[in-house]
Amino acid sequence: MAADNSNAEQRFALIKENLAEFLNEEIIKKVVDEGGHPKIYWGTATTGRPHCGYLVPAIKMAQFLAAGCELTVLLADIHGFLDNLKAPLELVMHRAEFYRYTISTLLGAVGVSTEKLKIVLGSSYQKSAEYVMDVYKMASIISEHDAKKAGAEIVKQTDNAPLSGLLYPILQVLDEQYLDVDAQFGGVDQRKLFIAAKEWLPKLGYKERAHLMNPMVPGLHGGKMSSSDPDSKIDLLDSPETVAKKIKKAHAAPQVTEDNGLLAFIEYVLLPASGLRGKKEFKVERERDGLETLVYEDIEKIREDYKNDILTPQLIKPAITRDLNALLAPIQEAFKNNKEWQEIAEKAYPPPPKKEKKVKNKGTRYPGGGKPEEKALPMRTNGDAPAEATEAAPSAQ
Numbered sequence: 001m002a003a004d005n006s007n008a009e010q011r012f013a014l015i016k017e018n019l020a021e022f023l024n025e026e027i028i029k030k031v032v033d034e035g036g037h038p039k040i041y042w043g044t045a046t047t048g049r050p051h052c053g054y055l056v057p058a059i060k061m062a063q064f065l066a067a068g069c070e071l072t073v074l075l076a077d078i079h080g081f082l083d084n085l086k087a088p089l090e091l092v093m094h095r096a097e098f099y100r101y102t103i104s105t106l107l108g109a110v111g112v113s114t115e116k117l118k119i120v121l122g123s124s125y126q127k128s129a130e131y132v133m134d135v136y137k138m139a140s141i142i143s144e145h146d147a148k149k150a151g152a153e154i155v156k157q158t159d160n161a162p163l164s165g166l167l168y169p170i171l172q173v174l175d176e177q178y179l180d181v182d183a184q185f186g187g188v189d190q191r192k193l194f195i196a197a198k199e200w201l202p203k204l205g206y207k208e209r210a211h212l213m214n215p216m217v218p219g220l221h222g223g224k225m226s227s228s229d230p231d232s233k234i235d236l237l238d239s240p241e242t243v244a245k246k247i248k249k250a251h252a253a254p255q256v257t258e259d260n261g262l263l264a265f266i267e268y269v270l271l272p273a274s275g276l277r278g279k280k281e282f283k284v285e286r287e288r289d290g291l292e293t294l295v296y297e298d299i300e301k302i303r304e305d306y307k308n309d310i311l312t313p314q315l316i317k318p319a320i321t322r323d324l325n326a327l328l329a330p331i332q333e334a335f336k337n338n339k340e341w342q343e344i345a346e347k348a349y350p351p352p353p354k355k356e357k358k359v360k361n362k363g364t365r366y367p368g369g370g371k372p373e374e375k376a377l378p379m380r381t382n383g384d385a386p387a388e389a390t391e392a393a394p395s396a397q
């Protein structure tokens, strides 16, 4: 059974749990004390493919839902495009659809009711006359310097950065008003944007919102995050075997608890996820060593045992693999049964073009024999048109 979150104190404690910072928390406290439903939103630019790092904000959002908040997830497609053209507009829109399926399934998989969850596409309101006029107004009163400062940690900074990077913070600030929320939630990397929102909204006569921030959590894989290394991130649709393989490879020094991705994953994902199901718990089986199973209810004890080498990376890796695979199973099941989601996956994240070498070896696959080298996958070599390129490509998963 779900944990009891019926009284105001428990609800507020659940909203605050594990946060690094909470600005203007009195705004939320008041709504909770009055028995209301605080309205919180989290925005994500729909660019990279969602990986296990998304479980950290997702679990926090599941806690908001469990605490009776109204949650809006903003699929910020236009932001993905404004940020130094991380992806062309058409692609970020396909990706937004992929995110929509992923996030709703993910929150459902954690076991919370998604009745109070709304998923909104940025472009569905950010092109309205009223919104656009507010963008102009804001652009006329915010200095270039301040807009740049607000986006410093989020918007890609380059020598010849496009002007759109200065619009990015203005739109994010206005989103709080247009999504009609009491608070915005994000990682502490959003801090400068959140402070800007506090300062800029009143300039247009709008009210200041509360801001909830998650700490930056080291990746599960340990070490440096590299998007070019496929083993460094665990995809939400990775098979149980792949998850096991990647976690096995994760770098974690024995006895070192600082900056430890494995411990952070237990603290920010697995423990709170089990808490949402009724009881915080993390089990470590030691059958192979002929010892009894260790059962933990808080991260402090886990840290202590890790420092003392009672808990080793070798022991916790299989335990994390077991719990993570259990968390991912319903998402993968839903993906398997949803043709539309599979189709959007192919459009949103087309597999990389096949290597030329392989094509040559398999020349006979081309009807009519012919000259495979010349005909080799003409569309796939065109990096500018990935959405079309997928049509000839195998399924994304």
Ligand SMILES: N[C@@H](Cc1ccc(O)cc1)C(=O)O
Pocket: 042, 043, 044, 045, 074, 076, 079, 154, 171, 172, 173, 175, 176, 190
């Ligand atoms: N800035 C967020 C994305 C975002 C975009 C628009 C918002 O209104 C909120 C959040 C990020 O870095 O991912």
